[in-house]
Amino acid sequence: MGGRKLNVEHVNYTSPDKKESEDAWIINQEADIYGVLDGATPLEEFKDEKGHNGAYLAAQIFKEHFESLGAGTDLTEEVREANLKLYHQMLAYGVDVSKGYKRWSTCVAIVQLEETHINYVQLGDSMIVAGYKDKSAELLTKDTVKGISSRAILKRETDRANGIDVLDERYYENKLNQLRYNRSMANQLEGYTVANGMKETNLYLQKGRIPSEDLNDVLLVTDGLFHPEYDLINSYKQIKEIGLTPYINELTKELRNLSISIDDRTAVHLTFNSSNSE
Incomplete structure (x- = not known):
């Protein structure tokens, strides 16, 4: 990242309505790959031998795949590979993949840091926000859900x-x-887009590449961090002002006050700081 130091913060809070988080995060410092994953709560009662459902398994398959990668990999191709692993794992457990609602699935938001650029890929409603040195911010992705x-x-x-x-x-x-x-x-x-083992997944993959020179930070979130009363750019500004954990605590209180269900809440926040050696 051109002589800049990277600070990585990540949080994961399980929904009070779930036994385990169906979200996951990716931190692969060797390959400079970071991401969040949001397994879609199943509409079937499937559990594997360890008691995990399809949402958990889908997110974990992607997490394990991307955390196993080395430097210089192609994100688009790796989404294809992880999605293929997901497909074969469903078949191994006898899932009827002819019915869309029976497939295990996960939303995906992943970035890859390079020397002068950042690559990103996205599926579903896990989102990526880029923050710049001039205090501006932009959504890099569209919520297809x-x-x-x-x-x-x-x-x-x-x-x-x-x-x-x-x-x-x-x-x-x-x-x-x-x-x-x-x-x-x-x-x-x-x-809508999602990783669910379909071969069409990569046809609808959102992907991009942006220069990193003017970047201050990148925020990746699952939809559990969406605020009911304002958009994600405003949420990002709140997080910058008070921090990830305080933001999530305040959001959780607000959701309870409004009697809105509380989802898993997962985020990875990457902040780029100038190196002292510059």
Whole structure:
């Protein structure tokens, strides 16, 4: 990073409604790869021999893969490889991958630090914020999960209009039926992106490369850090002002006050400081 020192902070808080976190984080200092992962809570009751569900396993497969890498790897190709591992692990456990809602899946947000640039890849609603020396900030990624239920309704309406047999909308008033349908829209146009073993995953992978010269910090978060009353840039500013843990504590109190469910909360915050040797 051009003679700049890197400070890495990470936090992971498990939802009070879960036995274990379905989030995970990636810290691979050898390869300068960092990330957050958010396993999608399963709609099936599958557990492996250790009692882990598909959300936990999907996130852990990606974590283990990216933490095993050496320097100079290609993030896009490694997402493909990790996703393939996920697919084969599902098959090994007899998961019916023909049904989208049965697949194990995880959102992904990963960065790779190079000498003069940062590469990034993203799937789902785990997000990446870049902060600059001039105090400005920008979202590097788009939340593809946001609005999925509305897009699902529109798709069903369109399909019915085109003569495709779709169940009556009253069927989807049931939350489980609605969520199962939403999962069927993974990695397709007007759907959402996620790592779930589908070969189409990389077709919809958000990826980019930005210069690091003017960067001050990079924040990677799972959606458990989203604030109900303001956007992620404002959350980033709050984190910069009071710190990650105090922000999460305040957010948790706010969610409880509003009777909003509290998700797993995971973040990795990378801060670049000028080296004393410069």
